[in-house]
Amino acid sequence: MNNNFLNILGSKPSSYTPLWLMRQAGRYLPEYRETRAKAGSFLNLCKNPDLATEVTLQPIRRFNLDASIMFSDILVVPEAMGMNLHFIEGEGPKFDNPIKGQADILNLKPINPIHDLAYVMQTIKNLKQELPKNIPLIGFSGSPWTLACYMLEGGASKNYEKIKGFLYQSPDILHLLLNKIAIAVADYLIEQIKSGVDCIMLFDSWGGILSETAFKEFSLKYLDLIINKIRSSGYTDIPIISFTKGGGNWIEYISQLNCNAIGVDWTINLAKARMKTDKVLQGNLDPVILSVTDRETITKEVRKILNDYYISNNGSFDNLIFNLGHGILPSAKPDNVAALIDIVHNHTMR
Amino acid sequence: MNNNFLNILGSKPSSYTPLWLMRQAGRYLPEYRETRAKAGSFLNLCKNPDLATEVTLQPIRRFNLDASIMFSDILVVPEAMGMNLHFIEGEGPKFDNPIKGQADILNLKPINPIHDLAYVMQTIKNLKQELPKNIPLIGFSGSPWTLACYMLEGGASKNYEKIKGFLYQSPDILHLLLNKIAIAVADYLIEQIKSGVDCIMLFDSWGGILSETAFKEFSLKYLDLIINKIRSSGYTDIPIISFTKGGGNWIEYISQLNCNAIGVDWTINLAKARMKTDKVLQGNLDPVILSVTDRETITKEVRKILNDYYISNNGSFDNLIFNLGHGILPSAKPDNVAALIDIVHNHTMR
Numbered sequence: 041m042n043n044n045f046l047n048i049l050g051s052k053p054s055s056y057t058p059l060w061l062m063r064q065a066g067r068y069l070p071e072y073r074e075t076r077a078k079a080g081s082f083l084n085l086c087k088n089p090d091l092a093t094e095v096t097l098q099p100i101r102r103f104n105l106d107a108s109i110m111f112s113d114i115l116v117v118p119e120a121m122g123m124n125l126h127f128i129e130g131e132g133p134k135f136d137n138p139i140k141g142q143a144d145i146l147n148l149k150p151i152n153p154i155h156d157l158a159y160v161m162q163t164i165k166n167l168k169q170e171l172p173k174n175i176p177l178i179g180f181s182g183s184p185w186t187l188a189c190y191m192l193e194g195g196a197s198k199n200y201e202k203i204k205g206f207l208y209q210s211p212d213i214l215h216l217l218l219n220k221i222a223i224a225v226a227d228y229l230i231e232q233i234k235s236g237v238d239c240i241m242l243f244d245s246w247g248g249i250l251s252e253t254a255f256k257e258f259s260l261k262y263l264d265l266i267i268n269k270i271r272s273s274g275y276t277d278i279p280i281i282s283f284t285k286g287g288g289n290w291i292e293y294i295s296q297l298n299c300n301a302i303g304v305d306w307t308i309n310l311a312k313a314r315m316k317t318d319k320v321l322q323g324n325l326d327p328v329i330l331s332v333t334d335r336e337t338i339t340k341e342v343r344k345i346l347n348d349y350y351i352s353n354n355g356s357f358d359n360l361i362f363n364l365g366h367g368i369l370p371s372a373k374p375d376n377v378a379a380l381i382d383i384v385h386n387h388t389m390r
Numbered sequence: 391m392n393n394n395f396l397n398i399l400g401s402k403p404s405s406y407t408p409l410w411l412m413r414q415a416g417r418y419l420p421e422y423r424e425t426r427a428k429a430g431s432f433l434n435l436c437k438n439p440d441l442a443t444e445v446t447l448q449p450i451r452r453f454n455l456d457a458s459i460m461f462s463d464i465l466v467v468p469e470a471m472g473m474n475l476h477f478i479e480g481e482g483p484k485f486d487n488p489i490k491g492q493a494d495i496l497n498l499k500p501i502n503p504i505h506d507l508a509y510v511m512q513t514i515k516n517l518k519q520e521l522p523k524n525i526p527l528i529g530f531s532g533s534p535w536t537l538a539c540y541m542l543e544g545g546a547s548k549n550y551e552k553i554k555g556f557l558y559q560s561p562d563i564l565h566l567l568l569n570k571i572a573i574a575v576a577d578y579l580i581e582q583i584k585s586g587v588d589c590i591m592l593f594d595s596w597g598g599i600l601s602e603t604a605f606k607e608f609s610l611k612y613l614d615l616i617i618n619k620i621r622s623s624g625y626t627d628i629p630i631i632s633f634t635k636g637g638g639n640w641i642e643y644i645s646q647l648n649c650n651a652i653g654v655d656w657t658i659n660l661a662k663a664r665m666k667t668d669k670v671l672q673g674n675l676d677p678v679i680l681s682v683t684d685r686e687t688i689t690k691e692v693r694k695i696l697n698d699y700y701i702s703n704n705g706s707f708d709n710l711i712f713n714l715g716h717g718i719l720p721s722a723k724p725d726n727v728a729a730l731i732d733i734v735h736n737h738t739m740r
Contacts, residue, residue, distance in 0.1 A: 199719060205682035208691065251676055252659040253694060288639050289658055308639055309602040326601055332555035341558065344603060369549055 045106040046176050046238060048320055048361055049279035049300045057346070057357050057388035058106035059381055060178070062283075063367030064099040065111045068330075069374060071098045082127040086113050089162035096167055100175055102374065104381050107239070108175050110167060110232075112160055114182030114243055117224055118191050120156040121148040131195070138194030138202070145217045151224045153231035160228075164235040179237030181229055183244035183284075184221040184266070185259035188214070191221075200249055207258055214258065222262040226269035233275050241281040241303070242266065248286015248305075255290055260297070267298050281322055285366060291316040306365030310345060311352035321349075322361040325380070330364070330372035335379040342383050357388045395457040396526050396588060398670055398711055399629035399650045407696070407707050407738035408456035409731055410528070412633075413717030414449040415461045418680075419724060421448045432477040436463050439512035446517055450525055452724065454731050457589070458525050460517060460582075462510055464532030464593055467574055468541050470506040471498040481545070488544030488552070495567045501574045503581035510578075514585040529587030531579055533594035533634075534571040534616070535609035538564070541571075550599055557608055564608065572612040576619035583625050591631040591653070592616065598636015598655075605640055610647070617648050631672055635716060641666040656715030660695060661702035671699075672711040675730070680714070680722035685729040692733050707738045 045058035066072055075095050079085035086092060096111040115133050119125040124136040139145060154161060167177050192203040206214040229240050247259040263282055270278065283303025287294060291313050294302050301320035304313050306327075313321050329341055342362075349360055362384045368377070394408035416422055425445050429435035436442060446461040465483050469475040474486040489495060504511060517527050542553040556564040579590050597609040613632055620628065633653025637644060641663050644652050651670035654663050656677075663671055679691055692712075699710055712734045718727070 199678055199681075199721075201678055201682055201719075201721060204676070204678040208679055208683045208687050248657065251656045252662075254676075286636075286657065289662070306601045307598065307636065312602075312639070326554070326604075328549055328551055328554040329558055331549075332551055333558045337558050369551075371549075371551060 041174060041176060041238070043106065043174050043176050045361060046279065048359065049239065049281075051359075053390075054358070055390055056385045057360050057362050059362040059384045060105050060107040060109065061099075061364055061368050061377065062109075064103075064105065064109065064377075065095040066368055067370035068368055068372040068377075069098055069102070082113070083125065086111070086116055087159045089159050089166055092159070092163040093166040093170060096163070097170060099377075100171065103377055104385070105175070107178055108167065108171055109178040109180065109241070110160070110163055110237065112163070112180070114180070114187060114245075115190060116157060116160065117151070117181060117221070117228055118187055120151045120153075121221075121224060123148075123191060133190060134195040135191060139191050139217065142213050142216065145213065145220060148217075148220055150220075151227065153224075153228045157228060157231070161231060161235040164232060164237055168236040176238035177236065178239045178241050178281075179229065179232035179235075180241040180243060181225045181266075183242055183247065183259055184218045184225060184262035185250075186244055186246045187221050187225070188217055189246045191217070200246075207254060211257075218258065218262050219265075222265045223269075226266045229266065229270055230273050230275065233270070233278055237278075239279045239281065240270070241283065242299075244282065244284040244287065247284035247290075252290060252293075255284075255287075256293060259284070260290075260293055263294075263299075264297055271298055281320075281361075283322070288313065295319055301361060303363065304365065310349040310360075314349065314352040318359075320359045320361060322363050324363070324365040327364040327366050327369050327372070330376045330380065331369050332371075333376070335376070335383075338376060338379050339383050342380065343387060346384070346387055357390075362388075391524060391526060391588070393456065393524050393526050395711060396629065398709065399589065399631075401709075403740075404708070405740055406735045407710050407712050409712040409734045410455050410457040410459065411449075411714055411718050411727065412459075414453075414455065414459065414727075415445040416718055417720035418718055418722040418727075419448055419452070421445075432463070433475060436461070436466055437509045439509050439516055442509070442513040443516040443520060446513070447520060449727075450521065453727055454735070455525070457528055458517065458521055459528040459530065459591070460510070460513055460587065462513070462530070464530070464537060464595075465540060466507060466510065467501070467531060467571070467578055468537055470501045470503075470578075471571075471574060473498075473541060483540060484545040485541060489541050489567065492563050492566065495563065495570060498567075498570055500570075501577065503574075503578045507578060507581070511581060511585040514582060514587055518586040526588035527586065528589045528591050528631075529579065529582035529585075530591040530593060531575045531616075533592055533597065533609055534568045534575060534612035535600075536594055536596045537571050537575070538567055539596045541567070550596070557604060561607075568608065568612050569615075572615045573619075576616045579616065579620055580623050580625065583620070583628055589629045589631065590620070591633065592649075594632065594634040594637065597634035602640060602643075605634075605637075606643060609634070610640075610643055613644075613649075614647055621648055631670075631711075633672070638663065645669055651711060653713065654715065660699040660710070664699065664702040668709075670709045670711060672713050674713070674715040677714040677716050677719050677722070680726045680730065681719050682721075683726070685726070685733075688726060688729050689733050692730065693737060696734070696737055707740075 638658030
């Protein structure tokens with residue numbers, strides 16, 4: 041596939057800096073809200089391959105994006121492991137019976153992704169049929185640390201006292217859980233690759249709440265385990281992107297992963313990130329900009345990021361995938377998305 | 391005053407690494423909860439110098455802390471500027487009429503701290519009478535950026551879309567507000583110094599939600615303005631500590647402030663922080679540890695931090711004030727606080 045996103049990840053020439061947006065299939069699009077309403081619930085939308093395919097395609101139809109990401113949620117993995125998942129409107133995800141200790145961890149089911157997450161694989165297969173031939177498909181999973189946060193806290197958390205209780209007081213029990221999740225995630229991602237995804241992204245959304253030592257021991261280690269399991273299963277060339285929100289301080293450690301690209305949030309200057317790794321960088325516009333500004337401001341802010349990067353990268357836009365620093369917000373204006381894509385492509389045209 | 395906290399800030403010999411805790415007068419103490427109930431509301435507690443003095447003294451009576459911090463809230467400044475403040479149990483602070491634009495900013499009252507914040511000055515005077523003679527008193531304020539977040543959002547916020555709307559779209563209006571707040575904060579802190587505080591701390595609690603460029607332009611600049619105003623008013627020697635939560639990436643910039651110490655949260659390794667500044671560092675134990683662990687774990691975690699620091703600081707514990715990486719949680723166990731102080735003092739005894 042001759043595609044600029046895959047070219048950048050494969051160190052091949054690219055005609056401009058490619059761009060996609062985290063959560064690009066989402067509530068900011070009226071057509072998404074319509075399909076979501078048809079599905080009845082967020083979880084139904086994830087589990088219905090036809091509707092999940094439809095919402096994945098919506099931003100691709102509308103915008104000149106360089107990659108597609110399958111519509112799903114990171115929490116389908118713990119659900120497949122036997123946990124009871126709900127999405128409550130305005131409150132986010134909830135597990136009815138959060139993990140309390142070792143017994144609950146031992147009770148988690150090992151997953152068989154081809155069967156337990158068949159709906160994801162079907163979505164991928166649909167998408168490989170229906171996506172334009174030059175648009176690659178990104179598969180993904182949450183990091184074990186991030187999934188464990190939800191599984192132990194039962195939902196979003198302010199201080200993460202439950203998981204940190206295990207981390208500091210019973211690290212062996214937490215490692216047992218993280219290991220079990222990491223194996224499930226690796227198997228899940230391998231099945232995604234078999235089903236046809238062209239790239240894998242790991243979302244370590246909550247790695248940034250840790251100290252450096254704890255990040256290495258409880259998050260990075262399991263990202264490494266997953267990537268190594270994928271590589272040693274024969275998928276040596278599939279591009280892998282690892283994104284730790286709040287991980288700007290740890291880029292030199294994340295860079296040791298056998299991944300191809302590192303996602304960064306908007307709090308780290310790309311020029312500084314470039315000093316710490318030779319890998320492809322992915323980021324990092326503040327997502328709020330798409331909600332509260334216009335084409336003129338987006339131009340200014342994008343140029344700031346690109347110019348900093350250009351100088352730090354020896355006068356070249358190579359090795360960069362443009363993205364937001366986190367998921368696009370429901371309040372983002374679709375016209376601003378179109379403008380952003382236009383601006384990034386034009387400013388970086390080789 | 392021969393006190394280890396002030397000695398460290400004044401580059402004088404110290405017999406051990408001094409320690410205090412952000413929000414050390416707080417809900418984790420039963421005696422605080424009792425006084426808080428007596429006051430009726432959180433704001434009443436701030437505004438009643440006798441009760442504010444009492445809760446400031448409570449942790450000093452209980453623990454072998456090396457410094458005291460006056461009990462107050464950062465939002466008393468916007469309240470004195472004319473904004474209507476409430477604290478809603480379980481929801482945090484709310485302003486009834488958040489700032490909507492330039493007209494509201496022009497309507498903010500310039501403050502006369504000796505009059506408008508007389509209750510704070512009275513609390514300081516009480517404390518200087520009642521604190522043990524070897525325990526210094528820290529005064530404080532929120533940073534202009536952090537106060538502006540509350541004043542524009544009206545309370546806690548998830549994505550800060552309102553203030554970022556101004557930041558990206560009407561920066562001049564935001565600068566007008568930040569300037570006005572910075573002048574009020576500087577005057578307020580100067581009055582605190584005149585009333586007797588021995589040290590000033592600036593809490594930039596929300597600086598970490600910004601990009602690097604925006605942090606420099608909208609937060610750091612106003613910290614600098616405040617510190618310069620204090621210094622040029624003749625207070626060249628008063629120790630000043632500046633703390634940006636999530637500011638670990640920007641220590642080299644924060645270090646350019648004319649402050650004496652830099653507070654850091656638990657996500658940055660102190661050894662790395664030490665590479666980026668010669669100033670005193672203050673931090674950085676994960677506050678959750680005091681809630682969910684015991685003496686043994688605290689010993690292990692404290693030693694990790696101190697040993698990393700020691701090696702990076704050329705085999706010395708100098709230039710370090712121990713603290714948490716953020717405020718102590720209501721769930722912290724008082725016995726753990728006592729253990730922490732003991733462990734830090736013993737491990738660093740010269």
